[in-house]
Amino acid sequence: MNFKCPVCKKEWNSSLQVARHMFGTGDKPHKAWVDEQGKTQGFTFIDLMIEQATTPGNKSYVMLAEVIEKAQDKL
């Protein structure tokens, strides 16, 4: 199954790669989408990015990937 970026609709075969793409792009629309999702779940784009940067592992990406997976139905 392919996963779409909820902002620019580019596709990858893993939601983790979509998450990585969203962090890597980091432009205003991508940031805004993550921030919007975070309103209810208590995170922001920049929080996730700094968490990713300062702790080992891939926690932020995994967390965003789960959000992306849940959003696929609406795309």
Place this chain on the structure above:
Amino acid sequence: MNKYTVINPHSEFKVINTHIHNIDGMAKVTGRATYTFDVKLPNMLYGKILRSPHAHAKILKIDYSRAMELPGVIGVVTGKEDTLGIKQGIWRRYQDLCDEQVLPVDKVRYIGEPVAAVAAITEEIAEKALDYIDVDYEVLPGVFEPLDAIKKEAPEIHEGFERNINVTRHIEWGDVEEAFEEAEYIREDWFKCGGQAHMCMETRAAVSSYTPDGKLTIYHSNQSPYYMQGLMAGVLGMREGDIRVISTYVGGGFGGKFELDGAIFCSAVLSKKLFRPVKIVFTREEDFIATKRRTPMFYYVRTGVKKDGTFCAREAKVFTNGGAYTGMGATALYLTGFFHSFPYRWKGYRYDGYRVYTNTLPSTSMRGFGAPQAMFCSEQQIEWIAADLGLDPIDMRRKNSHHEGYEVPGQATIASCGIDQCYDEIRKWIKDKGKLPANRAIGISACGFMSGGIFNWFDTPYSFSSAVVTINQDGTVELFVGAQEIGQGSNTTLAIICAEALGVRVEDIKVHSGDTDYCPPDLGAWGSRQTLMAGNAVKMAAEDAKKQLLEFAYAQSGYNIVYDMDIKDRWVHAIARPERGYDFGELVKKAIRGKDGQKIVGRGYYTPHRKGMISPAYSYMLQGVEVEVDEETGKIKLVDSMTAHDCGQPINHLGLIGQLEGAFSMAAGYGYLEYMPYEDGKLMNPNLVDYKMIRATEMPPANIAEIDTYEPEGPYGAKEAGEGLTNPTAAAIGNALFHRFGIQMKENPIRPEMILNALKEKKEKEQGKKGKK
């Protein structure tokens, strides 16, 4: 005495692969070479720049009326009154990253940032006038370290960059988690890499002359006249063609001279305002505090390997101290992540890089472009892993190294790679050394580097490199290139390639470079791109001219069967009958007559296509250093060194040796001497007394074993030489200390006090253990 040996030498060439002195050497050693400092124009004024004493402040008001009253002062310019206030940067496609006004309008972001510039009839008067310019600032809180700048409460340096994160870069391949699971041993470390000043012999300098017909001529010390022309046109609101940039002789660049600096910008703005030529030459102190530096970095590295030394996975997280503006630092952020994987094969690799704004001097590209930092961390950690697992560090490296045909997943294909033979040569050198005295040890480090980047950050429609070859009626050849000679010897290298391709001698070639009115566009001297990229353009232009000549030779020959013809050493001949032919000069004269008097003109260009994400080709090297340590003082002395190096086909052995020795000297300085301490954003040692560089007497022998491979993408098989060797030395020094004392150096430059502290800590630990027993 340095030793230089060549492994796998080729001998098919007439001109390349020989020892040729720099073609501009005579002009330089006799003092006839004109640098920007030497330029004098009629009616010329001298400019000086007023600089910010604050790391972060709003500019409320600038009053220069008192300065204008000083006899001899002709004019003052400020960002608000005399510039268009355009934000500029090299990444023209990404406007967010074009964040710098060379004369800021409303805010300063580092100590030393230009605030106003004055022109006077003498340099002394201009300097004095700076004291008479009154600036009202509203001082803002500053932040100086990246890990502080990302905190929630940190001051905002640029609007819209949350938590001061300037740029992020991510590289990943393979399933990193799975690859870590396969690992039987995982090690993680934090490192801190320092900044480094470029320390060009020639400080930044410019002479600008704007004339009433709307044309601007600029003499400027830079690495890319074409960039300067384009950037200046953008900030001054002029057409590129109305600006001529001349930079004939340049006294070094090392990555610091292809962005706009205060000298070029302020002299041009003053000249536009006053209609007189204006010269600005930076003092050494200005060069320290107001030009950019090597990017300081914080590195987290986690590496997973199998017990037999097979590399599985690596994860790196990097914070770079970006300083006040983006400049070329965004590229350094990407390249440090890419080269951190080098020269090894990783099943899973992940890099997350964060460039953070701070209120310090901006950081940018510098020889090695992010790779010296990467290798300092990577190559030491690899050594420690080998020791942890009880493995031979050379064998472990060799087992995991790149090889010809290897693909760095999604990033690059390695078409030529001589690193395997590098391991043999270093092993041989270590063996020949025998038993070392007690206070000495050998450390080694491997690395690889690019032959020019495939990055069109300047967003130009022109080719990456271009060249024009014109043959005169007397057989002399004019070679026009956009590539910039900055002391690295590129004009000599390109003359050699032209002579080889055309079949003439180096003394027949006159190279024209560094003038945007006469030379074709080229992205400039950075990222080791001159030999491969400009070299390909020159080869193509020379072959185009040669083809035109040979067409005439075929027609002239009157042979009744078809012979392939060639030109070697000024002799135009049938390949199968080399004794039958024509003198090159005579044939040229006839060909020009035959073409109704038109000169023979060949054109060449090069832009890499389908060559991966980073570069068309990669050089490889392994370095060993013998280090002596004084345990009382912690002082390091380099005793000997050996570099096994693969740059494809060497073009000029003398040039190659010079480049490798220069890179080694700079890299050694980065490893243990060149330190840039800041206090509240202020550099504490902006002079050549307190900033320690390696001196001639401290240079150890720089022995070289050159492994000649053939790079299919390079001209005659050539690739990078000279920049890449800035990368391994710091780690090699660290590794020597590890072998001598068992201490792990996680910060560079490795200063004496760090060694003493590490030794003390180690002693205390050992005593603690004994006590417990």
